[in-house]
Amino acid sequence: MTPFDPIARDSNRTDAFWMPFTPQRQYRQRPISIASASGMSYFTEDGCELLDTMAGLWCVNAGHAQPKIVEAIRDMAGRLDYVSSFKMSHPGAEATAQALTNLAPASIDHAFFTGSGSEAVETALKIARGYHQARGDGRRTKLIGRQKSYHGVNFGGLSVSGIAPHKRAFGPLLGDVAHLPLPYDERMRFSIGQPECGAEYADWLERLIAIHDASTIAAVIVEPITGSGGIYLPPVGYLEKLREICDRSGILLIFDEVITGFGRLGEYFASQYFGVTPDIITCAKGLTNGAVPMGAVLVRDTVFDAFMHGPAETIELFHGYTYSAHPLACAAALATFAVHQELRINDHVREIAPIWRNAVHALKDAPHVADIRTAGILSAIELTPRPDAPGARAADCLDLCLAAGLLVRTSGDTFLLSPPLIIAEPAIGRIIDTLSAALSEVA
Ligand SMILES: Cc1ncc(COP(=O)(O)O)c(C=O)c1O
Structure with missing residues (x-):
């Protein structure tokens, strides 16, 4: 037989x-x-x-099959195949969080690990709402995305994304969402680098605030450079203006750096390239050189600190993934950082x-x-x-x-x-x- x-x-x-x-x-x-x-x-x-x-x-x-990254994953697979990050940890998780926050802009000092970019976005949106709740400002629930943005495929990320065919079959999505227009028009065709004109597109945030009221808005999420929606650079002054309006209105600014992170622009993060620091950064992909799935949400001290109140034995953030800070992903991330520096x-x-x-x-x-x-x-x-x-x-x-x-x-x-x-x-x-x-x- x-x-x-x-x-x-x-x-x-x-x-x-x-x-x-x-x-x-x-x-x-x-x-x-x-x-x-x-x-x-x-x-x-x-x-x-x-x-x-x-x-x-x-x-x-x-580059593919980078020998140091391959070796680090192989080595970790033989030593620590898996450990949860719920109420326990491992040296690789602590080291990766430390190294990652060292690479991030100053004042971004905390890393929450996820299994992908989509999960990083969901986490960031929940942290943004949770931050306002923790500060006693729970009316701030609305989220603002942007036309042509891609923030992954889960319901939160999909809701703030700005690409209609991705959303069409799956509604209703989150209700409390509005969108900025893409900061791009005919004047900017064939620009070398950032378009010189177009910073005024950031004024749309003022218009959305006039419609929704700042006191109801939790966060604005943008890709510093629109990625899979077609690679649109921010006009000179645009991100600065978004930052200024968010500061003035008590709104958190999230940069989705899943594509722009880890050297794509010659800096670890686009935030450093453009000189504008958001409150929260999402990243994934290049974090492990693609070799093991991993995402991360990086947050400012002020965001993290808002959660660190109440009795020490209570869980501050009811959120996490089975694969948060997976040992193989941490090994790949640490090796990726080493390769970045060495090369x-x-x-x-x-x-x-x-x-x-x-x-x-x-x-x-x-x-x-x-x-x-x-x-x-x-x-x-x-x-x-x-x-x-x-x-x-x-x-x-x-x-x-x-x-x-x-x-x-x-x-x-x-x-x-x-x-x-x-x-x-x-x-x-x-x-x-x-x-x-x-x-x-x-x-
Ligand atoms: C800007 C951005 N955010 C989020 C995601 C989703 O990441 P993932 O496919 O790892 O879930 C992507 C994926 O391309 C992306 O480009």
Whole structure:
């Protein structure tokens, strides 16, 4: 009798894996199955090398299969496979929190660990409401997000997100939510770095306050640079103005740095790059170089301290995850910080970012290019859509790039580029040449 083999059996059930954010049925016709990864590249099951222009999914900042990170995870797996962080701890958790808050802007001194960016956002929103409650100001419950923002897929994050197709099927979402407009318009097309005009978009916060009253608003959450919604930089002065209005109105400011954290702009956090410190930072992805799932919420002393009242034996924050501060994630995070320092990744990004930016902007006159937005090693190249088929032109380019060994990510008709931060000039040249050839070829 043939022995039961669950793996062979499952390989015939191609839909067993319900894939996230994927056209499931189309994927089965054109699968991309990755068997291994190293440095800047993926290797498919059938042996093709693909240059990764997305750092996995905005996370593998120090390059794939980074030996020190791999070794740290392997070592920890053999020593401490799991321990809860509910009423106990482990040395890696304490060390990661300490190291992470040392990298964060001054006065951000506390880290709460989660298992992902979405969980970090949910946690931040709950901390914001809990903060006001703890201070006796429980009327402040409203949350303000922004058009085109992505804050993950759980109900809180989805409610403050600003991308309609992500929300359409899942309502009702949180009711106490309003949105700022995207601080972007025609005047800003092809800006080099932050747009010089547009700080006045922050005045929309004043308008929302006039509608809702500051005394009902808990927090404003923005990505310092809108990421998966299309890479939109804040106009000069915009974040400063948001900060000033929040301060004046007693509203907490949350920066979602799930993409911009850990060197993407040549600083550990975009807050440092832009010189604006929020009250709460959410991060994930590059925190462990993508090698083990982990997110974190970093908070200012004032936020943390507001919870630290009442009898010492009471739980101050009724919130947490089974995988908060998982030992393997902490090992990966600590190794990631060490690699960042050893390879001087922030310095490297600062040096190579102008070369990257000039190379990307050289596509300005390529066919179909409608706009280019770039900061650090993070860029969008937006194409004019075909009138009858939005997204089709970029999809055709994507196929040509794949055939040429380049893995690119598109959102609608926009290329989103965010390669590993260890990128050097030859890889930049290859990315731009391949994109340029693809743009010339598509109709
Ligand atoms: C800004 C931002 N916030 C939150 C998330 C959600 O993170 P995760 O997919 O780890 O839940 C993402 C994911 O891309 C993101 O870009």
